[in-house]
Amino acid sequence: MTPFAATSPAGIVVAGLRKRYGATAALDGMSFTVRPGVVTGFVGPNGAGKSTTMRVILGLDAADEGTALIAGQPYRSLRRPLSHVGSLLDAAALHPTRSGRNHLLWLAHSQGLTARRVDQVIEQVGLPSAARRKAGGYSLGMRQRLGIAGALLGDPPVIMLDEPFNGMDPDGIIWLRGFLRSLAAEGRAVLVSSHLMSEVQDAADHLVVAGRGKVIADAAVTDLIAAVSGDRVALRTTAGTQALEVLGAAGATGVITGPDTINVSGLPADRIVRLLSAGAVPFSEVSAHRASLEDVYLELTRDAVEYRAATPTEVRR
Numbered sequence: 001m002t003p004f005a006a007t008s009p010a011g012i013v014v015a016g017l018r019k020r021y022g023a024t025a026a027l028d029g030m031s032f033t034v035r036p037g038v039v040t041g042f043v044g045p046n047g048a049g050k051s052t053t054m055r056v057i058l059g060l061d062a063a064d065e066g067t068a069l070i071a072g073q074p075y076r077s078l079r080r081p082l083s084h085v086g087s088l089l090d091a092a093a094l095h096p097t098r099s100g101r102n103h104l105l106w107l108a109h110s111q112g113l114t115a116r117r118v119d120q121v122i123e124q125v126g127l128p129s130a131a132r133r134k135a136g137g138y139s140l141g142m143r144q145r146l147g148i149a150g151a152l153l154g155d156p157p158v159i160m161l162d163e164p165f166n167g168m169d170p171d172g173i174i175w176l177r178g179f180l181r182s183l184a185a186e187g188r189a190v191l192v193s194s195h196l197m198s199e200v201q202d203a204a205d206h207l208v209v210a211g212r213g214k215v216i217a218d219a220a221v222t223d224l225i226a227a228v229s230g231d232r233v234a235l236r237t238t239a240g241t242q243a244l245e246v247l248g249a250a251g252a253t254g255v256i257t258g259p260d261t262i263n264v265s266g267l268p269a270d271r272i273v274r275l276l277s278a279g280a281v282p283f284s285e286v287s288a289h290r291a292s293l294e295d296v297y298l299e300l301t302r303d304a305v306e307y308r309a310a311t312p313t314e315v316r317r
């Protein structure tokens, strides 16, 4: 191994990418890192700059400013690129009269890879029964699987998939989540984009949330959920006034949300239980509020959505 290879960072490092298309700033300082052994979800509303970032990483588009490196090198200087990074950008980009297997053979031969490797990846993505049929007749879900097989051909340490859940049925989605996790468990750096948070749920360990060409959050999924959940605790009690008095005296604030429900902030759930018990205040439930990934996404992207349908009130105005 050369000293350069030994010291170059693994995975993907994107730093300060800027790109304009006329008046549109598609990328406005996009920066993040995709680490080995981790599935990084790349999410954000339509037009956030996810596809442009991926195209720049793959050298298909040039940035006006900034750098995008794979294992410390720009894509264009990688020798035998399929063995460094596997990608799926557009599942529809297929020769319709060629079979799925022939499509992969053509890709493999261009990189000095064997037919045996082609059959291995077909097996891995669950496509053996369809591999010899014309790709033009494939459903979008099957095209996604074929595209993922192509990304795996060179057994690369970095995998990058743009909207791979698109068009997949529920079984396919469950399969892909597990598959992405297994690729990361083998030590690969996996970047997967989606404009739907629900798709990357249970697949990504880390999230890069993009909006208007830059990163608006970059954190572990568990940290993001904790931050958006806040310290709210849901309390169910028939003695609301008494509960508010006891908890208020200990520094908490409460908002009555229903006939026997209160949202409490400022104290952890176990302390609330102890205080209510000590004050002989009856209660039937105390539960820490846990935000869903969907809540996290909506909270973070509220100001970054480029195309939002007018609400009925806005229409009436």
Ligand SMILES: Nc1ncnc2c1ncn2[C@@H]1O[C@H](COP(=O)(O)OP(=O)(O)OP(=O)(O)O)[C@@H](O)[C@H]1O
Binding pocket: 021, 024, 025, 026, 044, 045, 046, 047, 048, 049, 050, 051, 052, 053, 195
């Ligand atoms: N070739 C192009 N010519 C002009 N504008 C472009 C081009 N490619 C992207 N854009 C614009 O750049 C911005 C970012 O687009 P991009 O496709 O990267 O976003 P995205 O996050 O991938 O969105 P989506 O989820 O819709 O694919 C958008 O405003 C888009 O209209």
